[in-house]
Each structure stands twice: as structure tokens, then as C-alpha cells.
Amino acid sequence: MIRSGRQLNLVAILGCIPVSLSIQMADTPLTWLLYVAVFFTFIEATPRTAFLRGVMIGSVTAVINFSWLFSSAGRFTGTGLLFGLLAIGGLALFFALYCGGIAWLYARLKCRGSSIRTGLVNATLIASLWVFLDGFMIYVAKSFALALFVTYVAVGDNIFALQPATVLGPLVITFVIVFVNAALAHILYYRLWRFVFFPPLFIAVYLGWGWLLLARFEQRQPTGSPPPFRAAIIAENINPEFKWAYGNTNSFAERMFLLNVQVAKAKANLAVWSESAIPWNYAPGDDFLNEIDKITGPSGVTHLTGINTDYRGSTFYNSVYCIKPGNTVAGRYDKRLALSLIEKPFCGMLLPFFNSTGFRVKEGITDQPLITGYGKAGIVLCNESSVPEPAYASVRAGATFLVNPGNDGWFTDSYIPKQHFFHARLRAIETRRDIILNSNLGYSGLVQASGRIVFREKTDQPYVETLLVRNHEGLTPAVAYPYLMLVIAALAFTTVLVYRYRTLNT
Structure with missing residues (x-):
């Protein structure tokens, strides 16, 4: 029987393994059990003990999962390995206090007792609380996407587990995972x-609900919808250090010309750049x-091209242009969520990125899709796909399909590209x-509105892939009512607190 403090501390440290595997989206039998060991150590812990274990779990997990920054930070910012160590230390401190705070609060609010009813009540309590915690992480990720960890990433490879997000958004997945883990730990x-x-x-039962939602969507045949169009992914897969280095322009241009020759031969309607x-x-x-x-215009190809736009001085818009044959600009999208410290200052600080001239991004203000002639393209640029709101806003503005250009070249050897693809997949299902x-040097491909992956590729070789894309209309419940799961969680949390109060006073 595991009951001593030393034994439980060891279980807590070992519990960092399934948590880390879930963050890195390793498809293992531990996927649904990521928090069982962690919750096991909190069941009879005092608030102080729970806080200390939470600090230990948060710091160990952060060091494991952000170790990639040690080698990548030097290339990413040009500041050498020291910044990598500082970044890992800062993230470890943040997650230590974050997890410690969660553990302390849970220990203060949980009901005492060994009955199954007490276990289910406590599981509801922590699952409801975790919905708000993941909601907070989503808010933080609007500026710090690289530090994002939300519970629902754990089941990113299970298409049925993702389907309820079309009704209640991704936080319903968080509730289910946390509830199951807390109940099993009890x-x-x-x-x-x-x-x-x-x-x-x-x-x-939950997966059955997901299966029904998927089956219903795929059986529904839209009437009067236009036929699919042919979209070509132009995957240049060029090391960012090479592409942004002075003197490599001719080599870059030659590669892009050759790729566009393939686009023209493929008779694509739309070409998507990174x-x-x-x-x-x-x-x-x-x-x-x-x-x-000159290469693609005669074939009637429209381009969604990633290229920056001047704003003022060394501040630019991170843009995607809709360019039609004749080199005619039909519209422009500017990134709405710039990365703090990298693309925009945070507390007055800005890390060197691409160059040492103070490059920074001016955020765009419009959610309007780009009118391509083949449908309305809602653009979610790079990290914007990691949080729901940009995609939701584009769909509410009339987008009939989504496009997610990115550049994962700075951290191509980490788990970040896989998470990037998963978040985009979830946006497809939700909307x-x-x-x-x-995504340059990351995962490129096509995810259907059902969540089925038609094509997914990660390579360092350039290629062009042509795929059939369909337009869809209408708003899902998740898009129409994006805060519904938070309301449900608030009601559940309040109900548990009322139950606890009445129990303590009877």
C-alpha cells in the first residue's frame, strides 16, 4: 500500500512521465491516464503538501518538455545557449507555481471521505476547475503559444474523442479527461x-457520442454546394536561417520558380504558400x-502568398496576400495574434528575431476572409491556429474554408510541429x-471538416501537393456559443461547492 510521504512523492515524479508523453502527443496506452498518478498523490494531502508536490510536478514536467529550447533558442534568437537556459528556468518557475496553485486549491476545496460518491464529487470539482485553467492557458497562448499546454492535446490522434468539440469546444475534452483520471485515482x-x-x-459512452456526431455529419449531404476545388500546397521547406540570410535570394527564387511550374502543371485553382x-x-x-x-497566370492560378507588409520603420504586418492572375491583389490578411517577446514587445522587452534590427509585427484588426474566387478563405496564421477564437471569428465573418500557413523551421525537431497540426485539426472539427x-519544415496537409486527415507530410524536401478542398457554410454550436462549456463548468463547480457546504454543516 502506497501511503508514506516519500512513496507518494516518488509516484508524483513518475506521474510526470505520462503527463510529458501527452504534451508531446505520444500515442501510447497512457493517453487517457495522464493524470491518474498525479491525482493519486493529492487525495489525502494537506494544502501545504499538495502545493509542494504540485511545484515538484510542474517544474519537472517543464524541464522535460521545454528542454528543446536549450538548443533551439540560440538559432531562434541569435542570443546563444544562455537564453535557452533562462527560458527553461522561467517556464519551470511558471509551471511550478501554476501546478502548485492548482494542487493547493484542490486540497482546500475537495470533500473528505473514501466513498465512491465523494470520489465522483471531487472528480467533478477538479474537472470543472480544470476547464477554467485550460481556458486561462488558451488566453495566455494568444501571446505565448510556444508555452501552451492544454489537457485536450492528449487525445489529438483520436478522431472520435475530438468530435464533441464541434458542440462545446475543446474544453469539453478537458473535462472528460480530468474527470476520468480523478475518479480512477480515487x-x-x-x-x-x-x-x-x-x-x-x-x-x-463519450467516444460513442463522438462516433454519432461524426456519422451524422458525414451522412449529411449538402444541397446546392459548389464542387470541390484544387488547392496546391507549395512546400518550400527551406531552413529559415538560410532563407532570411543576406545573399541567398537567387537560390530561393529558383526553388520557388520550379515549385510553381509544378503548380501550373497540376492545374491547381489555388496555390497556398507558407x-x-x-x-x-x-x-x-x-x-x-x-x-x-508568368508561370502560373496562364493556368488561372490564384495565390495565397505569405509576404510581409511595410508599416513603419522596422515594424511590419505579417501578411497573406490573395493574388489573382495578372498579379492582381484581391485582398490582404494581417496576422491578428503576434507572439510576445518575438514579434511584439512584452513588458518593454523584445528578443532579437531574424535579425538584430528590432523586427516586430503590427497586429491586424480584421477577421474578414479573403475572397479567392473558389471560396472564402479564413486565414489563421501560424500560432493563431493554436487557440480557437481566430478561426471562430473568421467563420463568423463568412469563411467557407480555412488556411493555416506557418513556419515551424525554428523548432522542427521538437514536438511543437505535431501540436501545431493537432490544433489545426481541432479547428477544422470545431468549425x-x-x-x-x-508549415515550412513542419506538418503540411489537408484536414477535412470531419477531422479526417486527407494528407499530412513533414519533410525537409520541397514538394507540391494538390488536394481537393470543399467549401462549407453555417455555424456550429461551438462557434455560435464559444463560452457554453465555461458556463457548464461554472454551474458544475458551484453545485459541488454548495454540496460541500451542506455536507460540512450537517
């Missing part, structure tokens, strides 16, 4: 073996774009829109 701690069937049964694919700022009559038009991804 059952194991108090050896309530006759109830051990409950967590897997709960998961089975984020900031062209390493200089847009100017009318740009010679490079004129050459691209019921096809989403095209083109």
Missing part, C-alpha cells in the same frame, strides 16, 4: 474495485511576383471547415 487509492469499470465505461514564404516586404510590381505570374496547412 478508486485505486481506496481500493474500490467494484467501481473500477466506471472510468472506462464513461470513456466508452508564412512569410517570401523573405522581403511586398511592393506593387514586385519582379519576383511578376515572374510567378466544420476544411483546413489547408502549409
